[in-house]
Amino acid sequence: MGADRGGNRGFTLLELLISLALMGLLLVVLYGGLRLGADSWERLDAHVAASGDLRLVRAWLGDALRQTQKVHARIGNRRRLLFRGGPQRLDFVTPLARYAGVGGLYLVRLFAVEREKGWELWMQRWLAHPEVLQGETDAPRWDPEDPSPPVLEDFEGAMGTYGVKRLLSGLEEPRLRYLEAPGRGEAGWREDWKDPNHLPTLVELTLQRPDHPLAPLVVALPQR
Secondary structure (H helix, E strand, O other): OOOOOHHHOOOOHHHHHHHHHHHHHHHHHHHHHHHHHHHHHHHHHHHHHHHHHHHHHHHHHHHHHHOOOOOEEEEOOEEEEOOEEOOOEEEEEEEOHHHOOOOOEEEEEEEEEEEOOEEEEEEEEEEOOHHHHOOOOOOOOOOOOOOOOOOOOOEEOHHHOEEEEEEEEEEOOOEEEEEEOOOOOOOEEEOOEOOOOOOOOEEEEEOOEOOEOOOOEEEEOOOO
């Protein structure tokens, strides 16, 4: 009798090709899943980074506004309160500890600029000294009536007495509002503040990205 060799036969060429095709299909599915997972993780990481810098800037602005100082200075022939607000620009005086090269208070200007990929928030600052504010140093003169922004590039002047810095980008349109307290004129929220003698009671700043909505930042200003 002949021996039965059916159990010992090897793979045929067709079976080998089918096995290789199935293995290739599994690798494609596995790689696609890994790539999708990596893309999702990268998007999450970018979202966390973006929301992180937004929250940091909001926290810093809240602290700076809470320390707003009621300061007057003679600019040209007029004595002015160094606080002026609009819907997308705000000038206020606050201490900036990180610029300790020159001690004292700084006049800070926050302003928003529209770009193709969203709005940007910039900060311009002057040492709150008459010579600096009037342009008698290398800093441009502070003009509360000038609506045009400065040259939009980061700049650090000598000894930190003047500087320009972009704080955030990719924002929805930033908005500012100011609350007038009862007993000092018409009470309520307004989009401009030009009172020559008093600070508003509250400042509200709406600052968010399209994919990261946040409640407006509302800060009470000192009234001393």
